[in-house]
Amino acid sequence: MTVVLDRTAPAARSTGPRPFWTxxxxxxxxxxxxxxxxxLGAAAFVFLPLVLxxxxxxxxxxxxxxxxxxxxxxxxxxxxxxxxxxxxxxxTAFFSIGLVVLxxxxxLLLAVLLNQKLRGTTFxxxxxxxxxxxxxxxxxxxxxxxxxxxxxxxxxxxxxGIDGPNWLRSGGTAMASVVVVQVFKNVGLNMVLFLAALxxxxxxxxxxxxxxxxxxxxxxxxxxxxxISPTILLTSIITVVGSLQVFAxxxxxxxxxxxxxxxxxxxxxxxxxxxxxxFGYGATLxxxxxxxxxxLTVLQWQxxxxxxxxxx
Amino acid sequence: MRKTVSIAAxxxxxxxxxxxxxxxxxxxxxxxxxRMTTWSANPDHVKxxxxxxxxxxTTHPDVTVKFDALPFENYTTTVTTQIAxxxxxxxxxxxxxxxxxxxxxxxxxxxxDSIEDAAGLVPTATALxxxxxxxxxxxxxxxxxxxxxxxxxxxxxxxxxxxxxxxTWENAAKVAAATATKTGKQGxxxxxxxxxxxxxxxTVFRGWDAEAWSADGKTCGFDQQPMxxxxxxxxxxxxxxxxxxxxxxxxxxxxxxxxxxxxxxxxASLLEKDGFGWTLVPLPAGPAGDYxxxxxxxxxxxxKGKHAAAAQDFVKFFTSPANSEKxxxxxxxxxxxxxxxxxxxxxxxxxxxxxxxxxxxxxxxxGVVKPSHTGSAEINQAVRSGLDPLWKPGAxxxxxxxxxxxxxxxxxxx
Numbered sequence: 001m002t003v004v005l006d007r008t009a010p011a012a013r014s015t016g017p018r019p020f021w022t023x024x025x026x027x028x029x030x031x032x033x034x035x036x037x038x039x040l041g042a043a044a045f046v047f048l049p050l051v052l053x054x055x056x057x058x059x060x061x062x063x064x065x066x067x068x069x070x071x072x073x074x075x076x077x078x079x080x081x082x083x084x085x086x087x088x089x090x091x092t093a094f095f096s097i098g099l100v101v102l103x104x105x106x107x108l109l110l111a112v113l114l115n116q117k118l119r120g121t122t123f124x125x126x127x128x129x130x131x132x133x134x135x136x137x138x139x140x141x142x143x144x145x146x147x148x149x150x151x152x153x154x155x156x157x158x159x160x161g162i163d164g165p166n167w168l169r170s171g172g173t174a175m176a177s178v179v180v181v182q183v184f185k186n187v188g189l190n191m192v193l194f195l196a197a198l199x200x201x202x203x204x205x206x207x208x209x210x211x212x213x214x215x216x217x218x219x220x221x222x223x224x225x226x227x228i229s230p231t232i233l234l235t236s237i238i239t240v241v242g243s244l245q246v247f248a249x250x251x252x253x254x255x256x257x258x259x260x261x262x263x264x265x266x267x268x269x270x271x272x273x274x275x276x277x278x279f280g281y282g283a284t285l286x287x288x289x290x291x292x293x294x295x296l297t298v299l300q301w302q303x304x305x306x307x308x309x310x311x312x
Numbered sequence: 313m314r315k316t317v318s319i320a321a322x323x324x325x326x327x328x329x330x331x332x333x334x335x336x337x338x339x340x341x342x343x344x345x346x347r348m349t350t351w352s353a354n355p356d357h358v359k360x361x362x363x364x365x366x367x368x369x370t371t372h373p374d375v376t377v378k379f380d381a382l383p384f385e386n387y388t389t390t391v392t393t394q395i396a397x398x399x400x401x402x403x404x405x406x407x408x409x410x411x412x413x414x415x416x417x418x419x420x421x422x423x424x425d426s427i428e429d430a431a432g433l434v435p436t437a438t439a440l441x442x443x444x445x446x447x448x449x450x451x452x453x454x455x456x457x458x459x460x461x462x463x464x465x466x467x468x469x470x471x472x473x474x475x476x477x478x479x480t481w482e483n484a485a486k487v488a489a490a491t492a493t494k495t496g497k498q499g500x501x502x503x504x505x506x507x508x509x510x511x512x513x514x515t516v517f518r519g520w521d522a523e524a525w526s527a528d529g530k531t532c533g534f535d536q537q538p539m540x541x542x543x544x545x546x547x548x549x550x551x552x553x554x555x556x557x558x559x560x561x562x563x564x565x566x567x568x569x570x571x572x573x574x575x576x577x578x579x580a581s582l583l584e585k586d587g588f589g590w591t592l593v594p595l596p597a598g599p600a601g602d603y604x605x606x607x608x609x610x611x612x613x614x615x616k617g618k619h620a621a622a623a624q625d626f627v628k629f630f631t632s633p634a635n636s637e638k639x640x641x642x643x644x645x646x647x648x649x650x651x652x653x654x655x656x657x658x659x660x661x662x663x664x665x666x667x668x669x670x671x672x673x674x675x676x677x678x679g680v681v682k683p684s685h686t687g688s689a690e691i692n693q694a695v696r697s698g699l700d701p702l703w704k705p706g707a708x709x710x711x712x713x714x715x716x717x718x719x720x721x722x723x724x725x726x
Contacts, residue, residue, distance in 0.1 A: 063396040064417035066616065149560035169507065169559040169703065255508060256693075258700035274389045276690040277413070279396065 050290070056283035063277055075284040084260055084268070091175065092264045096243040098179040103239050104232070107187050111194030112220075125195070129188035136185065140252040143181045144168070147253070171261045174254050178262055182249055186242070190235045197231035198224065229308045237300050244293055265289050344622045345376045348403040349391055351609075353381035354581070357642055364638070368629050375622055388689070395419070395616055402617035403627060406449055408608040409511060411440045412529075412686040415448045420612040421620055422446040426628040429647070437646035440681050441610050449610030450631050453643035455576040456675025457515045457605045458667075459484070459500075459596065463589040465571045469494035473593070481519055481545065484572070484596040489555035491571035498563035498570035499555040503579070507559040507703050510695055511682045515574045515605045517542035519598020524683040524695070530724055532717035534695070535710070541599070543702065544709045551705045559703045576607050577672055578642055580662045592667045594675065606679035609643070644672050651676060687726060694719045 060071045079085060110128055114121045131139060146152040147167040154164035167177045201224060209219045225232075247266045250256060256263035256271070263271075269289065273282025352358070358379060365377035380401065382390045388410045394400060406414050414420055424430055424447050433447075437454040441447060461473055469491040474483040488499030505512040514524070520542035523533040533539055549555040557563050557570070565573035566582040573579075574595065583590060595604060611631065613623045629635065636645045640656060650656075651673050653665040663672075685691050698716035701707060 062417070063392050064413055064419045066417075066419070148562060149558055150562070151560075166558070166560050166704075169700075171700075257508070257697055258703075259697045271689075271693065274393060275693070276687070277392055 053283050053286055053290075056280055057287050059280045059283075061279040061283075063279060071280070075281050078281060079284055079288065084263070087260050088263050088265055088268045091260065091262055092244065094175055095179060095246060095262075095264050096240060098176070099182055099243040099246075100236060100239045102179065102183045103187055103190060104235060106183060107190035107235065108194050108232075110187065110191045111198055112224075114191070115195055115198045125192075128191055131185050132188045134185075136248050137252065139185050140181065140249050144253050147177055147181075168254055169258055171258050174258055175262050178246075178249050178253055181253065182243075182246065186239075190239065193231055193235055194228065197228035201227045233300065233304050233308050237297060240296055240300065241293055244289065244296075265292070343374045343376070344619050345378055346402040346619055346623050346626055347378050347380050347617075348405075349380045349382055349387075349394075349401040350405045351382060351384040351387045351407075354642075356581070360638060360642070364630055364635050365626075368626060372625075375626065377626060395614065398616075400614045400616035400618075402619050402623035403611065403613055405452075406610040406612050408440060408610070408681055409684050409688045409692065411449070411608070411610055412684050413688060414610075414612060415441060415443050416686050419614060419616070420448045421615055421624060422448055423450055423613065423624070423627060426613070426624045426631075428628065428632050429649075432633075432648050433646045434648050434651065434676060436606075436679060436681075437608070437676060440608060440684065449612035450627065451608050451646045452611045452631060452636075452639060453578070453607075453609035454646045454676050455578050455607050455609075455644050456671055456679050457574055457576055457607065458592050458594055458671040458675070459572050459574055460565060460579070460583075461572050461591050461593060462565065462568065462570070463591055465495055465497060465568070465588065466491055467589075469571070471571075473591070477597075479593065479596050481516070481596045481598050485545075485549045485553055485555040488571050489549075489553040492554055495571070497568075498557040498561065500549075500572040500574070501557060501563050501565055501570045503565070503573050503575040507700075508696055509692075510699055511684075511692065512574070513546070514680075514682050515595055516546055516598075518603045518605050518680060519595065519600060520545070521598075521600035521603075525685065525720075525724055529685050532721055532724060534698075534713040534716040534720075538600070540710050540713055543713060547702060547707060547709055550703075577644065577663065581642070583662065592663060592671055594670050604675040604679035606676060606681050608681055644676060646676075685724070687723060691720055691723045694723060 057075055058070060058072060059068055060074070061068045114125050114128075148154075149166045149169070153167065157164035165173050167173050205223050205227075206219060209223055214222065244264075245266060246264055247270065250262055250264060250267045251270075254262040256267050265285065266289065269282050269285040272278045272285060348361075350357075350361070358381070361377075361379045365379070368377065369375060387405075388407060391401065391404050427433070427447060427450055430447060433451075434454070437451045438447060441449040441451055463473070466473060466487065471487045471491050471494075473487065474480070484500065491497070492499035502512050502515060511524075517539060520538045522536065522538035522542045525531060525533050546556070550558060563569040565575070566579070566584075568588050577592065580592070594602070597603075611627060613620055613627055617623055633647060633649065636647050637650055637655060639645065640650055641658075644656070645651070653668045653673065656668045656672060657663070657665050695716055698719045699712065701715070702709060702712040
């Protein structure tokens with residue numbers, strides 16, 4: 001109340017021209033000053049690069065020869081004719097779908113199991129969450145050793161009398177191995193999010209359902225799932241976007257092989273730009289990656305109205 | 313999304329830096345710091361480079377030379393990215409695989425006037441580094457491949473190393489397989505191949521006179537009979553005879569884990585003083601007879617470096633006959649006058665004169681450099697993926713090799 005009086009009092013008393021620096025303007029300036037660093041950062045590192053990357057995609061840029069020529073849509077035409085691109089898209093889709101389905105299913109299963117009031121659940125929660133805080137590279141390198149033909153996993157299989165496959169070198173198992181390594185790395189994060197959501201479901205709803213004679217599966221399907229659907233939306237967006245970013249795992253474990261079976265879009269982009277010195281084409285691929293991520297996120301956001309309960 | 317943005321940011325930064333960077337001030341006076349990128353962080357190498365740079369500073373007090381050791385695995389990628397970012401090194405080591413790209417692109421300054429006694433360089437050593445008769449980079453390291461043998465392991469397996477006419481690929485594979493079976497270690501390791509860097513397989517297939525592509529770089533050689541024969545031999549040696557480790561099996565010769573390894577002589581520095589007994593022999597003869605393969609490292613002055621003139625002057629000093637002799641202890645020199653057992657023996661106490669003669673001197677004079685081509689990174693990648701189906705038991709060797717040619721023909725034609 002006092003503030004309001006203070007603000008209006010000078011203006012009411014003033015007889016001369018209205019001063020430029022009114023309190024309102026000063027407040028606005030303060031606000032803008034506060035967000036300026038963040039805006040500058042976003043402009044320099046998000047908006048400008050986004051524009052530039054589109055600009056670069058219209059050029060052929062050879063770093064060694066020091067040439068930067070405008071080629072219009074040539075890089076996009078090259079993309080349409082690129083024999084490797086369909087297999088790159090297939091590998092990316094396989095990885096993303098595999099990762100999202102396995103990760104979410106396993107995370108939800110673990111969360112439901114660890115939501116029980118049993119002894120030792122804290123230990124298991126820590127156990128499953130700990131890979132999240134391990135360095136991605138260290139995690140991947142260790143798995144690389146384990147998955148070698150004479151590595152730890154085949155050693156265990158050998159002991160059980162099973163002749164294990166050459167996990168990272170055979171077309172059938174390489175991508176599956178990369179997916180599993182990544183699922184174990186990050187399943188803990190989604191598990192914790194699901195746990196928090198499960199604990200937010202009001203217990204009286206369960207009681208009411210049980211009174212009505214609902215079995216555990218019906219309760220899970222009719223009460224738990226709808227009530228944690230906002231978290232399912234969140235985790236699926238995070239996981240889909242994350243799955244399209246996979247790079248270190250591919251670089252360390254398979255380098256895109258065998259053949260091109262694990263060459264996903266980000267890795268292909270890296271190869272083109274930084275290994276083959278085709279920066280323009282690399283930029284074109286990153287525009288495509290950006291559009292795919294954008295389309296999938298928009299799609300998920302639109303679909304939320306159909307299945308996220310509080311959006312209906 | 314964040315990755316997309318960060319990749320985009322990288323591009324943008326490169327762009328911004330390119331705009332800011334570049335432009336030589338070669339003629340300017342005042343203190344100059346030259347940056348030379350290398351792929352060796354070996355303390356002995358670094359010490360020698362620093363000594364040479366310190367000696368140069370006594371006559372050029374304004375010039376400081378900084379050696380920037382970059383990781384070998386991504387060496388060319390890192391240098392290229394630095395060039396793109398306007399942070400080009402003044403002087404760079406260049407791998408033989410990337411030589412055609414660097415030499416042909418016009419990124420390097422011609423060195424003819426910067427090399428003392430350029431006429432004394434061995435022609436096989438400079439061939440890769442010349443364009444229109446001009447020397448674009450100095451092949452400071454011209455290192456032939458040989459076979460290191462763990463004699464202790466062979467003895468333990470009751471094997472003797474074949475010599476003279478008996479030192480053939482057929483016999484080498486037999487000894488390797490027998491040693492592997494009897495000791496539980498691995499047989500013969502083609503170092504740094506690891507079923508990825510196939511260019512190292514040139515040390516095997518050249519024995520069949522096979523080539524990855526023709527000398528003019530236009531015709532694929534993978535589907536030719538010599539290559540089919542060489543790869544059939546290799547496939548059998550890996551999957552039937554178990555003379556070479558299978559894909560995904562790690563074995564380090566220098567840690568005593570294999571009977572033999574094909575590597576460059578500079579790798580002798582990895583042998584421990586009190587380790588196992590070893591010897592070094594030339595590559596075994598193939599059906600096409602004796603042959604030799606060389607790996608090279610070139611030294612080039614980048615036009616986009618900030619002090620090109622000063623860099624050229626330092627390269628003249630760094631590669632002078634006197635310094636070349638010092639460098640010879642690690643990097644076999646391309647100078648005819650220094651390619652004798654006496655000079656090399658002084659610098660390589662670990663190797664016997666006859667080893668130096670047979671592997672190094674004969675190797676450099678008659679050797680063929682590992683495969684290289686313009687656009688080599690893309691071609692290498694296509695060959696690597698094309699060869700992947702070969703690395704399993706029962707593969708159709710001729711079919712796979714035909715597929716490699718289908719994959720690289722459009723790239724060779726570029």
